[in-house]
Amino acid sequence: MAGGALIGAGGTRAELYEAHTTSFVAVICLVAASGGLIFGYDIGISGGVTSMDDFLHKFFPVVLRHKDYESKDADYCKYNNEGLTSFTSSLYLAALLASLVASVVTTRFGRRPSMLLGGASFLIGATLNATAVNLAMLILGRIMLGVGVGFANQAVPLYLSEMAPPKLRGALNIMFQLATTIGILVANLINYGTDKISVWGWRLSLGLAAVPATLLFVGSLCLPDTPNSLIERGQLDRGRDLLEKVRGTKNVEIEFEDIVEASEKAKAIKHPFRNISRRRYRPQLVMSILIPLFQQLTGINAIMFYAPVLFRSIGFGGNASLYSAVITGAVNVLSTLVSIATVDKWGRRALFLEGGIQMFIAQVVIGIILGEKFGGTKQLSKGFSVLVVIVICIYVSSFAWSWGPLGWLVPSEIYPLEIRSAGQSITVSVNMLFTFVIGQAFLAMLCHFRYGIFLFFAGWVLVMSSFIFFFLPETKGVPIEEMTNVWRKHWFWSRFVPSEDEKSVQLGENGKKLHG
Numbered sequence: 001m002a003g004g005a006l007i008g009a010g011g012t013r014a015e016l017y018e019a020h021t022t023s024f025v026a027v028i029c030l031v032a033a034s035g036g037l038i039f040g041y042d043i044g045i046s047g048g049v050t051s052m053d054d055f056l057h058k059f060f061p062v063v064l065r066h067k068d069y070e071s072k073d074a075d076y077c078k079y080n081n082e083g084l085t086s087f088t089s090s091l092y093l094a095a096l097l098a099s100l101v102a103s104v105v106t107t108r109f110g111r112r113p114s115m116l117l118g119g120a121s122f123l124i125g126a127t128l129n130a131t132a133v134n135l136a137m138l139i140l141g142r143i144m145l146g147v148g149v150g151f152a153n154q155a156v157p158l159y160l161s162e163m164a165p166p167k168l169r170g171a172l173n174i175m176f177q178l179a180t181t182i183g184i185l186v187a188n189l190i191n192y193g194t195d196k197i198s199v200w201g202w203r204l205s206l207g208l209a210a211v212p213a214t215l216l217f218v219g220s221l222c223l224p225d226t227p228n229s230l231i232e233r234g235q236l237d238r239g240r241d242l243l244e245k246v247r248g249t250k251n252v253e254i255e256f257e258d259i260v261e262a263s264e265k266a267k268a269i270k271h272p273f274r275n276i277s278r279r280r281y282r283p284q285l286v287m288s289i290l291i292p293l294f295q296q297l298t299g300i301n302a303i304m305f306y307a308p309v310l311f312r313s314i315g316f317g318g319n320a321s322l323y324s325a326v327i328t329g330a331v332n333v334l335s336t337l338v339s340i341a342t343v344d345k346w347g348r349r350a351l352f353l354e355g356g357i358q359m360f361i362a363q364v365v366i367g368i369i370l371g372e373k374f375g376g377t378k379q380l381s382k383g384f385s386v387l388v389v390i391v392i393c394i395y396v397s398s399f400a401w402s403w404g405p406l407g408w409l410v411p412s413e414i415y416p417l418e419i420r421s422a423g424q425s426i427t428v429s430v431n432m433l434f435t436f437v438i439g440q441a442f443l444a445m446l447c448h449f450r451y452g453i454f455l456f457f458a459g460w461v462l463v464m465s466s467f468i469f470f471f472l473p474e475t476k477g478v479p480i481e482e483m484t485n486v487w488r489k490h491w492f493w494s495r496f497v498p499s500e501d502e503k504s505v506q507l508g509e510n511g512k513k514l515h516g
């Protein structure tokens with residue numbers, strides 16, 4: 001296996017690219033930050049808002065009555081209400097559909113229009129939510145935010161990886177996730193503050209999403225499209241000029257030629273989704289589906305969406321539960337930094353496996369504490385409440401240095417160019433689909449499974465860790481162009497990937513012979 005960072009030390013062409021860190025890179029980081037921030041803000045804001053009594057009083061009075069007056073035995077079911085879950089999860093269904101449209105817009109018209117559309121729908125969504133007078137306005141606002149997430153999540157990571165100097169590509173990829181976690185934390189902090197503003201505090205929480213939305217909108221108005229996108233759309237001269245500007249040097253010939261060649265190859269693929277379903281791409285197809293699916297089945301969004309509701313369900317006061325959500329949010333951010341620092345040293349597998357073991361233990365411990373000490377007429381004592389928060393933090397930290405960032409990084413680095421856009425779309429869509437499913441099902445599952453919900457997710461963590469152990473080869477330091485060899489040498493995947501000899505004459509997707 002070749003050593004080094006993303007491009008390795010294997011004498012690849014990418015190592016010959018000349019690139020300086022220009023002020024463009026700083027601006028790019030800002031765009032990344034605003035794209036990820038809004039995504040995270042939307043994830044984090046709904047749980048706190050739906051645990052606020054003023055908000056419930058306005059839109060979900062039934063939940064408020066149920067929570068305050070009904071049977072003590074129904075602790076786990078306090079917040080189980082379809083409207084409430086639709087408020088949270090409608091966003092992700094919209095994001096799923098929008099990300100499919102976005103992949104077409106991003107390819108045909110460029111990365112910038114997608115980011116602009118994303119920013120604009122975020123702004124509309126935030127305005128609708130902040131001024132909502134009825135449930136329909138509220139849900140419509142969430143749907144518009146979802147459209148924004150779909151466009152931004154599709155276009156921003158692509159924008160970043162194309163604008164960034166190759167050496168910064170991996171780091172910037174994780175930056176998007178880091179910004180997401182910061183967005184969640186900011187949302188938790190804002191909820192903690194606005195909860196104290198009687199009657200309209202929730203409006204402020206929902207409306208403040210407009211701040212990062214404006215940043216993304218104005219940012220993408222002022223930014224150029226990527227050289228890759230211009231070249232792909234036939235504007236070779238403009239693409240080259242821009243590449244020189246972004247890289248801070250006139251010496252961009254090699255990278256320029258590579259982009260031209262890559263975009264020609266990509267254009268020759270008429271049916272990207274049919275292409276990725278060919279036998280030789282089976283490992284990538286399986287990973288593009290299972291990695292985002294498993295990321296959501298860790299149960300992370302049960303905590304991210306519903307931490308305040310969960311903490312209130314198990315007996316915390318309103319303030320304590322929002323406060324605890326701030327703590328888990330902070331742990332999430334700090335642990336993502338751990339991932340950035342170690343992913344290229346320890347490798348992906350080590351982080352996945354360590355994270356899996358830690359998550360499994362934490363979930364089983366939470367299940368046992370709640371099973372033994374809470375429910376029916378039993379209330380959680382102060383000591384055990386603190387213990388639950390600590391164990392949830394242990395769980396969140398392990399997610400944040402494993403499945404959180406790696407759930408995006410690993411899929412993005414295993415696709416060869418000819419299946420990259422299709423693979424990336426599948427990953428984003430599957431992630432959104434299962435974020436939606438968990439958002440929609442969690443409160444009902446909590447009500448029916450009670451403390452067993454944590455054991456349910458622990459079971460999945462066991463399954464996904466075994467999957468990583470047996471089926472995911474290490475991709476640390478492997479240049480993207482050499483990735484196929486990793487599958488070729490794998491005990492299981494080698495049966496799907498043709499050897500170099502067989503590859504020299506391949507059948508193209510239309511039955512034509514291709515050389516390569």
Ligand SMILES: OC[C@H]1O[C@](O)(CO)[C@@H](O)[C@@H]1O
Nearest residue numbers: 043181300301304332404435
């Ligand atoms: O940091 C936690 C967040 O990260 C994600 O997994 C995205 O990568 C979200 O689904 C989750 O809410």
